[in-house]
Amino acid sequence: MNAMKSGEAAPLVSLAGAGVYRNGRWLVRGVDFSVRPGEIVTLIGPNGSGKSTSAKMAIGVMKADEGRVERKAGLRVGYVPQRLAVDWTMPLTVRRLMTLTAPLPAEEVDAALQAVGIAHLAGAEVQHLSGGEFQRALLARAMARKPDILVLDEPVQGVDFSGEIALYDLITSIRNATGCGILLISHDLHVVMAETDTVICLNGHVCCRGTPAAVSQSPEYMRLFGAKAAQTLAVYSHEHDHTHLPDGRVQHADGSVTDHCHPEDGHHHGHDHHEDHDHGHGHHKNREHDHAG
Numbered sequence: 001m002n003a004m005k006s007g008e009a010a011p012l013v014s015l016a017g018a019g020v021y022r023n024g025r026w027l028v029r030g031v032d033f034s035v036r037p038g039e040i041v042t043l044i045g046p047n048g049s050g051k052s053t054s055a056k057m058a059i060g061v062m063k064a065d066e067g068r069v070e071r072k073a074g075l076r077v078g079y080v081p082q083r084l085a086v087d088w089t090m091p092l093t094v095r096r097l098m099t100l101t102a103p104l105p106a107e108e109v110d111a112a113l114q115a116v117g118i119a120h121l122a123g124a125e126v127q128h129l130s131g132g133e134f135q136r137a138l139l140a141r142a143m144a145r146k147p148d149i150l151v152l153d154e155p156v157q158g159v160d161f162s163g164e165i166a167l168y169d170l171i172t173s174i175r176n177a178t179g180c181g182i183l184l185i186s187h188d189l190h191v192v193m194a195e196t197d198t199v200i201c202l203n204g205h206v207c208c209r210g211t212p213a214a215v216s217q218s219p220e221y222m223r224l225f226g227a228k229a230a231q232t233l234a235v236y237s238h239e240h241d242h243t244h245l246p247d248g249r250v251q252h253a254d255g256s257v258t259d260h261c262h263p264e265d266g267h268h269h270g271h272d273h274h275e276d277h278d279h280g281h282g283h284h285k286n287r288e289h290d291h292a293g
């Protein structure tokens with residue numbers, strides 16, 4: 001639990017049993033989570049498991065077809081999508097990128113670039129930026145609008161290990177400085193930002209949720225990743241026992257394919273505050289199912 005977070009603060013966004021249905025199938029169902037001011041929530045899950053869809057539902061970019069999605073009145077959202085719809089054949093400076101979709105006074109552009117450590121690259125062409133510099137430019141662009149919630153879809157894509165640690169440190173310091181809530185989508189199934197308050201693992205539904213295990217504090221982890229990494233990264237250990245195929249059917253761990261998840265599984269069977277790191281989970285019949293919402 002971090003000092004910035006007020007446990008009493010009303011959620012900025014909250015989803016209850018939310019799902020999206022498109023082109024004859026459910027992309028994701030039964031999604032429950034909320035993000036409060038100062039809180040960091042990380043969505044993980046395999047490709048196509050509904051991470052981006054859930055984040056888009058949370059901020060209203062995609063409409064939920066079931067369940068409830070509530071947002072604080074007047075919520076300001078800073079969204080860094082996985083991909084930008086930009087014509088990369090055209091030269092584009094970092095400064096121009098900052099004002100591409102909405103005007104921003106020059107001094108605010110400079111301040112935002114300064115805050116993410118790339119003030120010296122204001123005149124550089126976006127095409128020439130490294131992966132880490134590009135993600136910083138996108139962060140600056142989102143932060144310049146002083147959002148209540150920052151939604152980052154895979155912010156460490158194309159970034160090496162040390163760059164990843166530096167970016168997570170930056171995200172933490174942005175949270176500490178502004179108190180904004182952060183909804184992060186991670187491409188890594190098992191290693192998440194240590195500052196994460198809640199990990200939500202999606203697999204077409206909420207598969208499990210919990211805090212990142214405190215293994216990052218363990219001597220073994222420090223030996224493996226180094227002390228600096230151990231401060232920033234934590235392991236979230238779990239197993240998936242089934243995969244949702246693109247045609248809507250479900251492939252189970254034994255290779256069998258059925259039309260649905262097993263009926264007793266429900267759409268989501270979270271076991272809150274899953275903190276043991278050796279203990280995988282599956283669709284065990286005797287496990288407590290989370291059908292809230």
Ligand SMILES: Nc1ncnc2c1ncn2[C@@H]1O[C@H](COP(=O)(O)OP(=O)(O)OP(=O)(O)O)[C@@H](O)[C@H]1O
Binds near residue numbers: 246
């Ligand atoms: N607008 C849409 N219309 C129809 N299907 C969609 C739409 N957006 C996403 N999908 C499908 O929904 C599923 C979930 O996609 P989503 O992008 O949420 O997954 P993800 O977990 O973020 O995946 P990745 O890790 O690959 O980014 C995918 O099968 C995708 O093809």
